[in-house]
Amino acid sequence: MTDIAKIAEIVDRAAERAEAIGQLSENGYPLSLTEAYQVQAQSIDRRLARGEQLVGIKMGFTSRAKMIQMGVDDLIWGRLTDAMLLEEGGLIDLKNYVHPRIEPEIAFRLSAPLSGEVTLLEAMSAVEAVAPAMEIIDSRYENFKFSLQDVVADNSSSSGVVIGAWQAADCNIENLGMSLEFDGQAVEIGSSAAIMGNPYRSLVAASRLAGEAGLTLEKGWVVLAGAATAAQALKPGVHVRVVTEQLGCAEINVG
Numbered sequence: 219m220t221d222i223a224k225i226a227e228i229v230d231r232a233a234e235r236a237e238a239i240g241q242l243s244e245n246g247y248p249l250s251l252t253e254a255y256q257v258q259a260q261s262i263d264r265r266l267a268r269g270e271q272l273v274g275i276k277m278g279f280t281s282r283a284k285m286i287q288m289g290v291d292d293l294i295w296g297r298l299t300d301a302m303l304l305e306e307g308g309l310i311d312l313k314n315y316v317h318p319r320i321e322p323e324i325a326f327r328l329s330a331p332l333s334g335e336v337t338l339l340e341a342m343s344a345v346e347a348v349a350p351a352m353e354i355i356d357s358r359y360e361n362f363k364f365s366l367q368d369v370v371a372d373n374s375s376s377s378g379v380v381i382g383a384w385q386a387a388d389c390n391i392e393n394l395g396m397s398l399e400f401d402g403q404a405v406e407i408g409s410s411a412a413i414m415g416n417p418y419r420s421l422v423a424a425s426r427l428a429g430e431a432g433l434t435l436e437k438g439w440v441v442l443a444g445a446a447t448a449a450q451a452l453k454p455g456v457h458v459r460v461v462t463e464q465l466g467c468a469e470i471n472v473g
């Protein structure tokens with residue numbers, strides 16, 4: 219029988235200590251997707267037991283191109299805790315990460331719970347605010363290499379979130395120009411349309427997938443809709459900014 223608790227301890231320790239580990243799938247821990255999500259849940263339970271609070275979820279593989287690249291036909295998701303929230307405009311300490319990358323995203327804040335299968339309109343009406351955001355993904359696996367099950371067990375690589383000023387959720391966010399800048403130079407350019415054609419579709423999927431795991435997206439939670447472009451590796455000393463048409467900016471400095 220698969221020892222979910224033991225594997226959860228392995229991935230949790232790797233994240234806590236910022237130490238790279240070998241892929242589970244190649245080191246005697248082949249997991250089904252269901253088991254991988256159980257590992258994720260138990261590894262996050264370990265963080266909650268240390269005092270962290272669940273504040274939302276992140277969606278991954280939200281672009282068709284990334285799904286095809288991974289040979290998968292559904293999205294993945296991970297859990298966000300308060301310890302992952304980084305001060306907007308603040309400083310990131312690289313020693314807390316293995317090999318962090320950053321990607322431009324859209325964040326939603328919920329004004330009402332969302333659970334299971336919902337329509338696009340139901341998802342939209344549960345959002346009170348939208349913000350430009352960046353996710354720091356930091357796979358705990360050596361060389362950022364993993365199988366689908368490995369990455370899901372590792373909380374879908376999520377390790378940090380930077381959220382800009384919240385805006386009322388009354389603008390059309392289907393096709394907003396987005397760029398990721400390093401020291402004022404655009405290193406990635408894209409559109410919010412890259413996120414499932416409309417970031418709100420990612421919220422519908424978030425509700426469905428969390429529901430399958432018995433989780434309700436709670437009022438006040440943040441849902442990271444997914445990346446609008448590829449991720450970029452963080453470099454020491456760089457100033458990073460996401461600029462999103464209509465929504466504004468979010469920024470962070472790397473120490």
Ligand code: 0L1
Pocket residue numbers: 277278279280353355356357369374375376444445
């Ligand atoms: O879109 C995502 O946030 C996917 C994260 C997992 C894959 C990766 O680490 O690149």
Ligand code: MG
Pocket residue numbers: 276277278321323353355444445
């Ligand atoms: Mg992401």
